Amino acid sequence: MEWIEWVLSREFRQFVLDNDLFFPLLFLGRLIGVTAIEVWRPAREVSYRKVILNDLTVFVVYQFVIFPLAQQINRYIAIRPQLPETILAMPLLFRVLCYFVIADFGHYWIHRLMHTKHVWRIHKWHHAPTYMYWLAGTRATVPQQVIVNLPYIFAWSFLGLSPWWMGLAIGMFSSLQNDWMHVNVTWRSNWLEWLIVTPRYHHIHHSDNPAHYKANLAALFTLWDRLFGTYVNPDEVKEEELSFGIGENVPLVRLALGV
Ligand SMILES: [Zn+2]
Ligand SMILES: [Zn+2]
Known part of the structure; x- marks a missing residue:
């Protein structure tokens, strides 16, 4: 069991950080772990063999082009308020909670904006796949990523x-959060939806049924949907009847550019 000791050692941690291996290793873990969960208890059939190459390509483009480009643009247009010392002196746990509540509240409204007539084009790509599993949720155009980043x-x-x-912790959380929302799994702990978004909750948001077009927009806390009238109770939707996609053929280049 020497390799376990090595993985847990300080030297290994330093090696990972020095070589920027944290996120590549995390991706490897997600690829193995999340896929295992999907194989174990899938909500619906997905022909992985048909889509995996396509989705891995999307992931690479997102990771190395779209996200870094959005970050560059955000350097010019994001607001970073200078908070008073009294807030920064508060316990870390409280400040982490503030971070998630404020960022998620902003994300809800940005998402809602993207579902309006004129801004929809920058978000369409995210909704384009006609299948649903964890890697299908990576799609985001540069303008989408730029405005979603703002509240964070x-x-x-x-x-x-x-x-x-x-x-690293926040980066890891947001990757896993996105995997979680889209993961193709039958999840029965519905009580969790009183607090946070579950896969079936977000899958309704991806439904091509016009009745669900603006449903369940929340990314983390379901409270926003309940408060602002966009909540659809997953218990009232038959999961097996859901189908996904945008119901139109748009050339990939236009989808990916958001134009
Ligand atoms: Zn959406
Ligand atoms: Zn989604």
Whole structure:
């Protein structure tokens, strides 16, 4: 069991950080772990063999082009408020909670904006797949990523003066959060929906049924949908009757550029 000791050692941690291997290793873990969950208890059939190459390509483009480009643009247009010392002196746990509530509230409204007539084109790509599993949810255009990042950058101010690993932890959380929302799994702990979004909850949002077009927009806390009238109770939707997609043929280049 020497390799376990090595993986848990300080040297290994330093090696991973020095070589920027944290997120590649995390992706490998997601690929194995999340796929295993889907194979174990799938909500519906997905022909992985047909879509995996396509979705891995999308992932690589997202990771190395779309996300970095959006971050560059965000350097010019994001608001980073300077918070008073009294807030920054609050316990870290409280500030992390503030981060998630504020960022998620902003994300809800940005998402709602993207489902309006004129902004829909920048978000269409995310809804384009006619199948649903964890890797199908990676699609985001540059303009979508830029505006979705805004509330997170704003709320990041609450995490000033936090430990060195906070950036990695938040990055890991948002990757897993996105995997979780889209994962193709039958999830029966529906009580969780009183607090957070579950896969079946978000799958309704991807439904091609016009009745669900603006349903369940929340990314983390379901409270926003309940408060602002976009909540559709997953218990009232037959999961097996859901189908996905945007119901129109748009050339891939237009989808990916959001034009
Ligand atoms: Zn959407
Ligand atoms: Zn989605």
